[in-house]
Amino acid sequence: MTCDKAFTRYLELDKNERVPFQVTLHLIGCPACRTGVRRLTRAEHSLARPLSARTGAMPAAPAAEDAAVRAAMERIAASGLSYPDVRDSRGRVSMTRWVVAGCALVAGFAIMPASSMGEWSRLVFGDAYYLPFSILCGVAVTVFGGLFIGSNIDFFVKKFGFHPSI
Amino acid sequence: MIGKTDLSGKGNAEDLALCRDAIAGNKDAFAALAGKYRKRIFGLGYGFFRNADDAEDFVQDVLVKVYVSLATFRGESQFSTWLMRIAYNQAINSVKRKREYTSLAEDFEIVDPGDNPEDAHLKDCSLEAIREALTTLPERYRACVDMYFFYDMPYADISEVTGLPVNTIKSHVFRAKKLLRARLDEGENE
Numbered sequence: 001m002t003c004d005k006a007f008t009r010y011l012e013l014d015k016n017e018r019v020p021f022q023v024t025l026h027l028i029g030c031p032a033c034r035t036g037v038r039r040l041t042r043a044e045h046s047l048a049r050p051l052s053a054r055t056g057a058m059p060a061a062p063a064a065e066d067a068a069v070r071a072a073m074e075r076i077a078a079s080g081l082s083y084p085d086v087r088d089s090r091g092r093v094s095m096t097r098w099v100v101a102g103c104a105l106v107a108g109f110a111i112m113p114a115s116s117m118g119e120w121s122r123l124v125f126g127d128a129y130y131l132p133f134s135i136l137c138g139v140a141v142t143v144f145g146g147l148f149i150g151s152n153i154d155f156f157v158k159k160f161g162f163h164p165s166i
Numbered sequence: 167m168i169g170k171t172d173l174s175g176k177g178n179a180e181d182l183a184l185c186r187d188a189i190a191g192n193k194d195a196f197a198a199l200a201g202k203y204r205k206r207i208f209g210l211g212y213g214f215f216r217n218a219d220d221a222e223d224f225v226q227d228v229l230v231k232v233y234v235s236l237a238t239f240r241g242e243s244q245f246s247t248w249l250m251r252i253a254y255n256q257a258i259n260s261v262k263r264k265r266e267y268t269s270l271a272e273d274f275e276i277v278d279p280g281d282n283p284e285d286a287h288l289k290d291c292s293l294e295a296i297r298e299a300l301t302t303l304p305e306r307y308r309a310c311v312d313m314y315f316f317y318d319m320p321y322a323d324i325s326e327v328t329g330l331p332v333n334t335i336k337s338h339v340f341r342a343k344k345l346l347r348a349r350l351d352e353g354e355n356e
Contacts (some may be wrong), residue, residue, distance in 0.1 A: 011340055011343045011344060011347065014321050014322075014335075014336075015314075015318065015321075016320065022203060036350070036351070039288070039350045040346065040347055042285070043288045043289070043291065043350060044287055044292075045293040046285045046288050047289065047292050047296075048315065048317070048318035049314055050205070050319055051205050051206050051209055051318075066201055066204060068208075068222055068226055068229070069200040069201055069204060069229065072229035072230050073196070073200075074231070075230050076230055076233050079230075081233075081234055082191070082193065083188065083189050083190065083191045141294075
């Protein structure tokens with residue numbers, strides 16, 4: 001194999017592609033081509049090094065301190081599109097518990113007029129009992145709903161798209 | 167054989183782990199990924215916008231887009247290739263982009279503190295060769311040559327990012343390599 005042919009074959013190779021056997025044989029026996037290949041490899045390395053993710057891009061400061069990265073993180077946080085932190089979800093109340101508690105609340109208010117306490121209230125207060133009872137029901141449902149929405153706000157933001165455009 | 171880079175490589179495994187952590191809500195993991203690829207995104211943006219401020223804005227836009235799309239990354243390609251595709255499409259579709267892409271060899275100061283005088287001389291010869299190769303190159307292929315030499319990307323990955331045929335990319339890069347070899351030989355004989 002001539003030097004020209006061997007070098008052309010070498011130049012045709014892709015990144016990290018294995019050097020063909022004939023080219024390797026030629027390089028072993030030809031110091032000029034070997035030097036040429038070494039020079040070319042060094043030149044390619046020197047060009048790629050500054051932007052390399054392995055070496056060149058390693059920031060001097062932690063990534064979070066980089067202005068562009070910090071600005072991007074702030075935009076993500078402001079848009080409400082952050083992925084929920086699974087480490088935080090351990091302290092959360094599951095959806096099943098919210099549903100069970102809601103059902104228990106409604107059932108409790110439905111059963112109360114028929115219970116002995118409800119009958120006693122009717123006997124003592126007469127029709128005047130209905131107004132405070134209704135207000136109590138309303139306040140309890142509002143508080144429960146507020147707590148439910150407040151603790152799952154990220155779900156509602158994502159579900160209904162309540163976020164500024166990014 | 168022309169192939170993509172090894173998906174099981176250490177760098178890609180590290181990126182995948184960071185991706186998983188970021189999707190699990192760990193913002194520090196995403197910040198680490200962003201810091202790792204920030205320079206690459208900036209370099210690409212600079213080529214399209216020729217302006218450091220616009221390139222910085224571009225970095226932010228790309229990082230936000232990458233974060234939002236992170237859950238759709240299936241690991242079928244390297245994370246760096248996937249990220250470069252997002253960045254390339256963002257740059258191509260940007261209203262601020264200049265008509266012609268400017269190669270990093272033409273208009274970008276690449277500072278590498280690790281360069282010794284010999285490396286610096288090699289780099290000068292290489293940049294000159296790439297500039298020469300770019301003069302006759304259609305605009306859309308300039309980014310391909312940059313991706314090969316400056317971003318260390320194989321032909322298949324460049325093709326995946328730009329959507330251009332592998333063989334055409336290969337022939338343009340081959341020509342640049344031939345010029346590079348000639349320049350290096352000249353530099354040696356001087």
